[in-house]
Amino acid sequence: MDLNAFFAMIFEWGGMAFRGSFSNELYAEGLYLTVGLISSIVSLFLVLLFYFIINRPSFSRWQHWAIMLFINFIINFVVGFFVPQNVFNSLGNDFEIMEYISFGLIASLTTTVFFVIWTYCFKWWKGNAKGTPKLFFGKF
Amino acid sequence: MAKLYIFGIGGTGARVIKSLSMLLASGVKTNFDIVPILIDPDSAGGDLNRTIKLLRDYQNIHKTIDGYEQNNFFKNKISTLSDIVTEKGGGAKVFDGFRFELDGIQNDRFKDFIDFNSLDANNKNLVKLLFSEKNLDADLGVGFKGNPNIGSVVLNQFTKSEVFQSFADSYEADDRIFIVSSIFGGTGAAGFPLLLKNLRKGKVGGKNYEHLKNSRIGAISVLPYFKVKQNDNSEIDSHGFITKTKAALHYYARNISGNNSINSLYYIGDSAENTYENIEGGTNQKNDAHFIELASALSIVDFANTEDIYLETKNGIASNPTYKEFGTKDVRQISFNDLFDSTKNSIINNLTEYFYFNLFLKDKMTWAINENYPFVSEDGAKFDINFIQQSFYKNFLSDFNREFRIWIAEVFRNQISFAPFSINPVTNEQNEITDFKIDTSSIFTLVRGIPERKGVFNTFKQKNFELFVTHLNNASHKLGDAPSPQKRFMGVFSQGIKSLVNKKLL
Numbered sequence: 001m002d003l004n005a006f007f008a009m010i011f012e013w014g015g016m017a018f019r020g021s022f023s024n025e026l027y028a029e030g031l032y033l034t035v036g037l038i039s040s041i042v043s044l045f046l047v048l049l050f051y052f053i054i055n056r057p058s059f060s061r062w063q064h065w066a067i068m069l070f071i072n073f074i075i076n077f078v079v080g081f082f083v084p085q086n087v088f089n090s091l092g093n094d095f096e097i098m099e100y101i102s103f104g105l106i107a108s109l110t111t112t113v114f115f116v117i118w119t120y121c122f123k124w125w126k127g128n129a130k131g132t133p134k135l136f137f138g139k140f
Numbered sequence: 141m142a143k144l145y146i147f148g149i150g151g152t153g154a155r156v157i158k159s160l161s162m163l164l165a166s167g168v169k170t171n172f173d174i175v176p177i178l179i180d181p182d183s184a185g186g187d188l189n190r191t192i193k194l195l196r197d198y199q200n201i202h203k204t205i206d207g208y209e210q211n212n213f214f215k216n217k218i219s220t221l222s223d224i225v226t227e228k229g230g231g232a233k234v235f236d237g238f239r240f241e242l243d244g245i246q247n248d249r250f251k252d253f254i255d256f257n258s259l260d261a262n263n264k265n266l267v268k269l270l271f272s273e274k275n276l277d278a279d280l281g282v283g284f285k286g287n288p289n290i291g292s293v294v295l296n297q298f299t300k301s302e303v304f305q306s307f308a309d310s311y312e313a314d315d316r317i318f319i320v321s322s323i324f325g326g327t328g329a330a331g332f333p334l335l336l337k338n339l340r341k342g343k344v345g346g347k348n349y350e351h352l353k354n355s356r357i358g359a360i361s362v363l364p365y366f367k368v369k370q371n372d373n374s375e376i377d378s379h380g381f382i383t384k385t386k387a388a389l390h391y392y393a394r395n396i397s398g399n400n401s402i403n404s405l406y407y408i409g410d411s412a413e414n415t416y417e418n419i420e421g422g423t424n425q426k427n428d429a430h431f432i433e434l435a436s437a438l439s440i441v442d443f444a445n446t447e448d449i450y451l452e453t454k455n456g457i458a459s460n461p462t463y464k465e466f467g468t469k470d471v472r473q474i475s476f477n478d479l480f481d482s483t484k485n486s487i488i489n490n491l492t493e494y495f496y497f498n499l500f501l502k503d504k505m506t507w508a509i510n511e512n513y514p515f516v517s518e519d520g521a522k523f524d525i526n527f528i529q530q531s532f533y534k535n536f537l538s539d540f541n542r543e544f545r546i547w548i549a550e551v552f553r554n555q556i557s558f559a560p561f562s563i564n565p566v567t568n569e570q571n572e573i574t575d576f577k578i579d580t581s582s583i584f585t586l587v588r589g590i591p592e593r594k595g596v597f598n599t600f601k602q603k604n605f606e607l608f609v610t611h612l613n614n615a616s617h618k619l620g621d622a623p624s625p626q627k628r629f630m631g632v633f634s635q636g637i638k639s640l641v642n643k644k645l646l
Binding site: 055056057058060061126127128129130131 | 511512513514517518519602606609610613614617618
């Protein structure tokens with residue numbers, strides 16, 4: 001499976017978020033790979049920013065982590081909205097604005113999961129936000 | 141571990157040992173198990189009882205965290221004579237504490253102590269030649285009030301006591317002895333030569349003790365460093381301090397330095413500019429801590445660090461007796477930079493680190509718990525409200541730290557002033573120091589004469605207690621597992637503050 005197909009599966013939520021011709025065009029133009037890589041890197045960057053670059057006691061609680069999560073959501077909405085729109089406009093493909101908004105939201109929600117996954121990769125490391133957040137049980 | 145028995149005689153003895161316990165708490169080490177023995181007839185003395193409480197708190201803290209290498213505070217062991225005797229399996233009756241209680245002086249006048257009324261007429265006349273009416277009527281329960289002629293009679297009791305016997309039994313070849321006394325009062329001036337003479341005899345209770353006879357003995361004799369207010373109703377008159385000092389020095393010249401009976405003798409004093417309340421004894425005799433007492437405590441550390449080769453004694457005579465004095469730069473408010481290098485280097489890191497430890501625990505510990513920072517909740521730590529309600533924190537550490545802050549503020553307020561930190565003493569209605577305040581806007585400018593180390597792009601860097609927490613978090617991460625929460629707590633603060641102070645100040 002190539003990376004485009006891999007990200008397509010993720011961003012289509014295993015078929016639950018498949019949006020017909022819009023999704024087919026995304027796949028055909030390799031945009032799942034583009035959006036997927038950008039989203040992953042943005043999420044990773046924001047997580048690293050929170051845990052290791054900002055790394056301040058005064059910005060280390062779960063509320064601060066939630067702010068970073070929200071920023072991640074917004075950035076990836078923008079990415080999910082504008083990257084396909086720019087490409088499809090240049091190719092002359094016309095889609096309803098709602099298609100772009102829907103995909104922006106799907107990308108945001110998907111990368112929220114990316115953000116959580118990156119969080120659980122790094123929250124155990126040395127730093128002022130070590131252990132933040134505890135979303136599930138005990139130390140998790 | 142070899143032991144260093146410290147005899148603290150009189151009020152000065154107690155205050156010097158108090159300063160020593162502050163130094164040891166901050167991480168100064170001696171490589172000896174310190175065994176303080178306080179000899180003071182004034183059982184209600186304010187200074188004495190403050191010192192005893194402090195030593196007990198120290199012991200409780202030390203016992204809880206003993207053996208944990210990551211911790212630097214309260215590292216040096218302090219034992220009571222009773223602890224030593226018990227360790228050696230001895231069953232002799234010794235006092236279970238730090239103070240030797242003189243028998244037969246509570247509510248007694250001196251004439252009752254010597255059984256004056258049962259003497260025959262000739263002996264009565266002889267006694268009257270040696271002691272004034274005031275002397276004979278003196279209440280011994282509050283000390284000897286500047287009368288060494290009374291002290292030398294009463295304190296003889298100590299060297300004939302079971303306690304002294306137990307001390308002699310427990311004394312081993314590698315141990316050392318240090319005697320702290322003032323020369324211008326009653327108890328110390330009388331007790332020091334008496335004690336030294338008996339130690340060098342090496343004969344206690346009819347038994348010979350060669351180790352004791354040839355022991356390594358140091359002493360500090362504190363010359364006048366304060367005055368007391370003139371009070372015609374008081375027997376203490378500071379006008380006589382210099383005369384008494386001269387008389388005692390003449391005696392020492394023949395009987396201490398003259399016969400080489402001591403290995404290291406330290407002298408210290410100051411032009412006495414500050415005036416204390418004239419209190420003859422009892423609970424109200426609480427004087428502000430003084431830099432002289434801190435410097436005297438450093439003489440104990442200096443003696444402990446002196447190599448054996450310089451402290452040889454043969455047949456009760458010191459082979460190379462040394463006599464030392466202490467000096468600072470000529471200022472009336474001393475910062476670390478006004479001390480000479482060896483003195484400065486021996487205390488600057490430890491006192492600074494303990495000062496910051498105090499600041500955090502006093503003002504920020506509850507905040508840190510509420511914020512749930514990693515050092516209180518991660519890496520196996522669990523420092524929560526329950527932890528700070530336990531006796532280790534609430535009763536021992538907090539009490540000791542409060543005394544440390546009072547001590548720092550007292551030496552700051554006193555004359556000569558030891559002011560290594562920029563603080564504002566807080567006083568109660570009786571003008572007694574109860575704490576100090578600091579400017580919390582910039583906590584790394586509090587060490588006087590030591591500038592805060594700033595890097596480039598300082599605007600974006602962490603400051604004050606935020607940076608403090610970062611260093612605690614990092615220390616907590618590095619520490620790994622600890623044998624107990626208390627050990628972990630002290631280890632985190634010890635290592636965190638060390639790296640913080642190294643980064644920002646020293």
